[in-house]
Amino acid sequence: MENNKKVVTLAYGCQMSERDAETLTEITRRLGYLPSDDLETADLVIVNTCCVRESAENKILGKIGELKKLKERNSNVKIAITGCMVQQPDALERLQKRAPHVDMWSGTHNLHDFSALLQRVEQGEKVAEVWQEPKTILEVTPLAEKGKLQANVNIMYGCNNFCSYCIVPHVRGRERSRKPEEILQEIETLVNNGCREVTLLGQNVNSYGKEFSPAYDFADLLQQVDQIAFLIRVRFITSHPKDLSDKLIETVANGEKLCEHFHLPIQSGSNFILECMNRKYTREYYLSRVQKIRELIPNASLTTDIIVGFPGESEKDFEQTLAMMNQAHYSQAFTFMYSKRSGTLAAKMEDQIPLDVKKRRLQKLMSVQNQESLEWRQNMIGKLVEVLVEGPSKTNPQRLSGRTRGNELVVFNGNLETIGSLVNVRINEAGSWTLIGKVE
Ligand code: 5AD
Numbered sequence: 001m002e003n004n005k006k007v008v009t010l011a012y013g014c015q016m017s018e019r020d021a022e023t024l025t026e027i028t029r030r031l032g033y034l035p036s037d038d039l040e041t042a043d044l045v046i047v048n049t050c051c052v053r054e055s056a057e058n059k060i061l062g063k064i065g066e067l068k069k070l071k072e073r074n075s076n077v078k079i080a081i082t083g084c085m086v087q088q089p090d091a092l093e094r095l096q097k098r099a100p101h102v103d104m105w106s107g108t109h110n111l112h113d114f115s116a117l118l119q120r121v122e123q124g125e126k127v128a129e130v131w132q133e134p135k136t137i138l139e140v141t142p143l144a145e146k147g148k149l150q151a152n153v154n155i156m157y158g159c160n161n162f163c164s165y166c167i168v169p170h171v172r173g174r175e176r177s178r179k180p181e182e183i184l185q186e187i188e189t190l191v192n193n194g195c196r197e198v199t200l201l202g203q204n205v206n207s208y209g210k211e212f213s214p215a216y217d218f219a220d221l222l223q224q225v226d227q228i229a230f231l232i233r234v235r236f237i238t239s240h241p242k243d244l245s246d247k248l249i250e251t252v253a254n255g256e257k258l259c260e261h262f263h264l265p266i267q268s269g270s271n272f273i274l275e276c277m278n279r280k281y282t283r284e285y286y287l288s289r290v291q292k293i294r295e296l297i298p299n300a301s302l303t304t305d306i307i308v309g310f311p312g313e314s315e316k317d318f319e320q321t322l323a324m325m326n327q328a329h330y331s332q333a334f335t336f337m338y339s340k341r342s343g344t345l346a347a348k349m350e351d352q353i354p355l356d357v358k359k360r361r362l363q364k365l366m367s368v369q370n371q372e373s374l375e376w377r378q379n380m381i382g383k384l385v386e387v388l389v390e391g392p393s394k395t396n397p398q399r400l401s402g403r404t405r406g407n408e409l410v411v412f413n414g415n416l417e418t419i420g421s422l423v424n425v426r427i428n429e430a431g432s433w434t435l436i437g438k439v440e
Pocket residue numbers: 052053165166167265267305306307336337338339340341
């Protein structure tokens with residue numbers, strides 16, 4: 001169609017948010033919108049938001065402000081703000097006041113209703129709809145763009161854990177697992193469209209299927225996904241340490257396509273802080289899980305999330321977090337300053353940590369982890385690793401890049417024809433963020 005409308009979808013935050021943004025793009029595509037990157041010529045701009053930390057919210061508020069100027073230049077453009085930030089209790093009214101130029105507000109639970117809302121917006125109406133509870137398990141399964149090598153697949157929605165700092169259970173609702181048949185069907189469709197790697201997404205994939213009868217858990221699902229023909233790799237995030245079963249570790253150890261990578265957020269190395277965070281494990285338990293992984297899968301790579309400056313965190317608590325880095329040997333850690341989220345338990349805790357202390361701790365933690373990550377990469381020098389070739393390297397388009405099974409980024413000289421397939425690369429250098437190697 002020549003006179004298609006154009007949609008620009010911007011996603012902030014985690015892979016769930018990215019996945020939701022893809023769903024929205026697909027819903028609009030079915031209504032005749034072509035996906036585009038160019039704001040200036042867009043007919044519709046969708047911003048799928050995140051509210052996990054204040055810094056994310058500030059960035060998004062800045063973008064919404066920029067869109068006001070866009071609307072001044074082009075009064076025909078429609079602006080839709082969706083997702084977690086809008087879903088926060090009491091957020092909608094505040095946001096509406098702040099950004100009257102926005103045409104549509106919608107939360108996380110009515111994502112699949114987007115087309116009905118959009119049609120009203122197209123008639124010139126301003127709409128705002130946030131449901132307090134999810135009414136269905138979303139079964140919007142967009143067909144993958146042809147030729148897309150990797151895809152994220154939701155296996156469940158929501159979270160029951162209520163870690164005391166976290167807004168996610170407040171904006172994503174309780175855990176709901178999708179049926180295995182639906183997930184397997186979605187992955188098969190993706191694979192038929194050229195996808196070779198899937199990442200199974202859930203706030204806590206380890207509690208997948210808890211409500212199912214007869215019993216069927218995440219390890220069972222992984223075993224079935226592992227059987228899908230032409231799929232090359234299967235990844236999954238996130239694993240809550242308290243629910244990481246031996247069965248799951250064994251399944252990954254025995255799997256063919258199941259990548260030996262565990263994202264196992266520790267959040268803190270102090271038992272006192274872990275308890276205040278309501279994480280439901282101790283550092284000792286966590287380390288016993290790490291040991292089990294290392295025992296069954298010696299080459300597994302482990303990544304984590306850590307928060308510094310949680311209310312009440314003393315220097316001693318922080319030192320225990322630092323010590324953890326040298327015990328768990330993460331290949332990578334995502335580190336954050338605690339951010340107060342209104343509506344969560346931790347927001348009301350006394351002894352909030354001053355910003356300068358949080359900053360200092362974050363710097364220290366990052367420098368310790370950078371050293372650890374570098375050592376991890378240096379240990380790979382000389383090894384032959386299996387790389388799924390993704391395409392030209394972003395930093396050096398003369399070279400190709402791809403990832404190991406452990407999710408480490410590798411840059412190498414290679415043949416464009418290998419994109420989308422596996423090559424063996426001998427690692428000969430550890431760069432500051434990547435591995436550098438040669439195809440064998
Ligand atoms: N402040 C800082 N970091 C947070 N995270 C979640 N909530 C907060 C918060 N209030 C981090 C956790 C989680 C990751 C996705 O974001 O480390 O694992």
